[in-house]
Amino acid sequence: MLNYKQLHHFWTVARAGGIVRAAERSGLAPQTLSGQIATLETDLGVNLFKRQGRGLVLTETGRMVLDYAEEIFRLGNELEEALQSRATGRAVPFRVGIADVVPKAIAWLLLAPSMDLPEPMRIVCREGKFDALLGELAIHKLDVVLADSPLPPAMDVRGFSHALGESTIGFYAAPALAARLAGDFPARLDGAPLLLPGVEASVRGPLLRWIEAAGLRPRIVGEFDDSALMRAFAEAGAGIFPSASLVGEQLCRQGGLVHLGDAKGVTETYYAISVERRLTHPAVRAISEGAHAKQNFA
Template sequence: MLNFKQLHHFWNVARAGGIVRASERSGLAPQTLSGQIAILEASLGVSLFRRRGRGLALTETGQMVLDYAEEIFRVGSELEEALHNRAAGRAIPFRVGIADVVPKAIAWLLLAPSMKLAEPVRIVCREDKMVRLLGDLAIHKLDVVLADSPMPAHTDVRGYNHKLGESSISFFAAPSLAESLTGSFPANLVRQPMLIPGADAAVRRPLMQWFEEQHIAPHIVGEFDDAALMKAFGEAGVGVFPAATLIAEQVCHQHGVRCLGEASAVSEAYYAISVERRISHPATLAISRSGLEGAKRD
């Protein structure tokens, strides 16, 4: 069985970048740390470090073991914090990063199950570009990131994608603009002013492809990273705008607009991205189990 005390010594040495520095930080003798790591390597049957000049560098296997150790001790720290909060009667903190391209109404649907747990949760939401949120996720400033696409393959962050659901896209317009449209959907979109999501939105490419397939050359009058701002312009009658069909009723009620039709071939997916292979935070677990459709039914 894995000796977690030895693993913890390895973790400290790897993070410190060498045995001497780890010894200074921990107060343990270098010989003690070196001996414990040697025992761990022998029990695992692998080499975790290799000599590099006067210091040590992780082997490929050592890097893999470090990744697991990071996850093990992070989960242990979260467990300790959760137990401490429970004993003190305090709410469990749930730190969520929301990519700025995710509609706020969708974010609420995704997060709603976390607010219904038996144990109280104190949710802290931060909205930003996905790349910056992933950076904070990597250093454990966030518990989860909600996004409209999986984590980019080229990123250096070690994380896992958990798909929560998807929705087709519908088009909306203020009554004054809707009444001026002639013909049936989607032909009535031809030559109409169009508001579209910004380049960072995952739905942007399939949306433009759908326009091309439908022989609609959109007259784009605005591009928006913020979906709420796009809807505000649409509400003012500036142009037709797309939004998730799942929240069509809410969009119409909140912004006083009309639904023109659904582009069923265009869909937008939503993901929870975590650094955990197996989710342990109770709030993240709640939203992953419920998913978008489950949250909508609730």
Template sequence: MLNYKQLHHFWIVARAGGIVRAAERSGLAPQTLSGQIATFETALGVNLFKRQGRGLVLTETGRMVLDYAEEIFHLGNELEEALRSRATGRAVPFRVGVADVVPKTIAWLLLAPSLDLPEPMRIVCREGKFDTLLGELAIHKLDVVLADRPLPQNMDVRGYSHALGDSTIAFFATPALVATLKKGFPECLDGAPLLLPGAEASVRGPLLRWIEAAHLHPRIVGEFDDSALMRAFAEAGAGVFPSAARVGEQLCRQAGLVHLGDAGGVIETYYAISVERRLTHPAVRAISDAATAPAQRGQAEEI
């Protein structure tokens, strides 16, 4: 039987990066922590740390154990929070980070299943830069991050990427702007004022390559890290803008924009990034299950 007290002491030392710092943060004596770690290693039959200079570093096995410990204690914190919420009749908080390059309508479509759970959820959305949100996810200030890319392999953040679906990219513009463009698609983009997502958007590179392959020469009049700001400029007639084809009907109906055509082969994929290998938060499971359910898979792949 795993000794969770010893696992907790290991977790404290691993997160602190050493016995002395862990003792300072936890209030426990260094000798206590050192003894607990030694007993834990003996019980498991493995070495979790190795000496490096005057300090300790995790072994490969230690890193694996730390991954599990992170999940175990994060889940324990969620359990306490859920029990407190139930006891007081409050909704369970669902803390979501949305990368600013993800279209807001797409974020709504992906998150909508979390609102249909039997247990009431209170969504707390934070929008920001991808790297910033991953940092908050790593310290458990967020339950999940919605992004247009998976977790980078070279990022010093423990996390797991769960694909939620994708969408072809299409071009839209106001009727007044369309009247000034060349006839036909994609010829209408040649010489047209074009709004582009910023350098952090994963779809930017494929879009530019598609434009180059089509021998088009639009005038890039704006670049935006925030997809909502780019849409606002487009609705004001500043330029043609690319967006997920999945929300094209809504853009045309609500914003009065015109669908010019699709960038064939340019696909934007959306991900839920969590610190858990196995999803445990009910709202995160709901959005993942909705995206992968057989009955909805066709729609999910278009989102």
């Protein structure tokens, strides 16, 4: 069985860059640290360090062990923090990854129920590319990832996709641009400037197919990985903005946009991806239960 005290000594030496420096920082004798690491190497049957000049450097195996040690002691610190938070009544961290293609208003709508739990939560949001967030989920740096698509089958990450619900997709435009569009919907999209989500957005393909099936040829003037940036361009009048109808009222009220119509049959589905088949984290359960209770969500 792994001796975590010896692993901690290894971790201390590796981070300090040498036994002498680690001894100065830890207050332990160099001989103690050296002996503990030698015992760990013997127990594991590997060499963690090798001599280079007058110093020590990590072997390839040592670097791998260090990665695991970093994660082990990071989780230990988080456990200690969580227990202290419970004891003192402080908010417990709830770490959420949000794929950058998910509209910010949708992310808030989904996360809101986690703010009303009896046990106070401190939400830590990380926005980024879907693949990168899944990597952080796999090593437990995140509790859940919110995305517009399920976990890809080919992804080498153990996780489970929990459908939260879906929304139809509508088209929105700044008032000045909307006033220049002739005809009824969807014909008024023909030849009009259109903003599109980037290639990673799951709704992009269905939108383009809907446009083609309707015989429309809008001018694509911009493509955006970040939904908030696409909305900013739309509010400035740069082009027509496709977005979840679920937040359409907010877009019109706060962003001053005009609803032109909906892409019939095109929907966007939102998922909570976790390492658990059954949701046990109270904040993640609250998100799932809250989403299913909202109107327009499945």
